[in-house]
Amino acid sequence: MPHRKRNTIVSHTLWQTGAALLLSVIAGLLVNQIRSNGLSLWGSETVQEKGDLHTVSLEEAHRMYLDGKVFFLDARPAADYRLGHLPGARSLPLADLDRYLPDIMEDIPQDAVIVTYCDGKRCVLAGKLANALREFGFQDVRTLVNGWSVWVGSNLPTEKGNGKNPA
Amino acid sequence: MTSDMKIHQVPERPAANILRVLIRVILGAVFLYASFDKIIQPAAFAKTIANYQILPDILTHPAAIILPWLEVIIGLALLLGFWLPGSVFLANLLLVSFMGALSFNMARGLNIYCGCFTSTVVPGEEISMGWYLLRDGIFLTMGFILFSLVFFRKDLSE
Numbered sequence: 001m002p003h004r005k006r007n008t009i010v011s012h013t014l015w016q017t018g019a020a021l022l023l024s025v026i027a028g029l030l031v032n033q034i035r036s037n038g039l040s041l042w043g044s045e046t047v048q049e050k051g052d053l054h055t056v057s058l059e060e061a062h063r064m065y066l067d068g069k070v071f072f073l074d075a076r077p078a079a080d081y082r083l084g085h086l087p088g089a090r091s092l093p094l095a096d097l098d099r100y101l102p103d104i105m106e107d108i109p110q111d112a113v114i115v116t117y118c119d120g121k122r123c124v125l126a127g128k129l130a131n132a133l134r135e136f137g138f139q140d141v142r143t144l145v146n147g148w149s150v151w152v153g154s155n156l157p158t159e160k161g162n163g164k165n166p167a
Numbered sequence: 168m169t170s171d172m173k174i175h176q177v178p179e180r181p182a183a184n185i186l187r188v189l190i191r192v193i194l195g196a197v198f199l200y201a202s203f204d205k206i207i208q209p210a211a212f213a214k215t216i217a218n219y220q221i222l223p224d225i226l227t228h229p230a231a232i233i234l235p236w237l238e239v240i241i242g243l244a245l246l247l248g249f250w251l252p253g254s255v256f257l258a259n260l261l262l263v264s265f266m267g268a269l270s271f272n273m274a275r276g277l278n279i280y281c282g283c284f285t286s287t288v289v290p291g292e293e294i295s296m297g298w299y300l301l302r303d304g305i306f307l308t309m310g311f312i313l314f315s316l317v318f319f320r321k322d323l324s325e
Contacts, residue, residue: 012252016244016250016256017253019250020237020250020257023236023240024236024237028232031236039209041232042229
């Protein structure tokens with residue numbers, strides 16, 4: 001390929017790339033300003049999990065477990081539950097919520113202390129499960145953020161197997 | 168100008184031309200289509216970006232605001248056939264980045280069961296992760312082919 005032509009296509013690529021980036025920044029910022037559901041430019045409100053008011057720390061969750069008064073609900077899929085879960089926890093995968101909620105929650109009073117958990121800092125399953133349970137009328141539902149990993153990470157006791165698992 | 172250059176050039180290969188036009192039209196449509204949801208629902212897109220846990224939180228919103236419009240411009244450019252070297256380069260850059268982000272997260276075991284990639288939990292989502300990978304792989308392959316067809320053309324008259 002002639003040397004001069006290679007330079008031309010490279011310079012074309014460069015200015016076109018720059019122009020495209022510039023246009024998208026302008027278009028994006030403009031539209032974001034004008035619209036009603038625009039985002040704050042440097043904010044992170046979309047990143048915050050809903051239900052922050054209803055979280056428990058690992059220490060609190062452990063204390064509740066030692067007091068023996070809490071119901072742990074594992075919001076992850078059943079396969080993960082079987083490999084290991086919090087002691088005494090019941091499996092209520094968010095994906096199967098409608099199917100299993102009546103059975104799993106049958107013997108849990110509406111004012112019982114319930115803690116949902118899943119795995120990972122950004123996992124949304126436990127928070128959604130907690131919201132759903134509140135809508136069902138359970139009054140004290142909280143979430144252990146990044147549940148499984150932090151519990152295991154502190155070498156707290158766990159169980160394996162089916163436990164109270166519908167599957 | 169085109170006819171002047173053609174005197175000194177190797178004749179065009181019609182098959183390569185057809186392939187090039189076909190790929191750029193398809194990819195252009197894909198990019199345009201991909202941008203719509205992101206423009207209509209910026210908050211949901213910001214959430215998706217955050218869930219990949221690759222960008223720092225503070226860059227989530229700027230990315231959610233700018234990226235869809237970049238896709239619009241790339242899509243239009245590919246579809247209509249202007250700014251081709253630049254748009255093809257950018258298209259490949261984006262496709263490689265998406266593929267990289269997806270693969271990286273699968274490799275580090277980001278809990279693909281956790282409903283992180285959509286704003287609603289879809290049962291059997293772990294299956295769709297594989298499909299995303301396959302689909303992006305196909306687009307990436309098309310992008311690479313288009314790249315070589317545009318950047319290594321024998322006459323470079325476009």
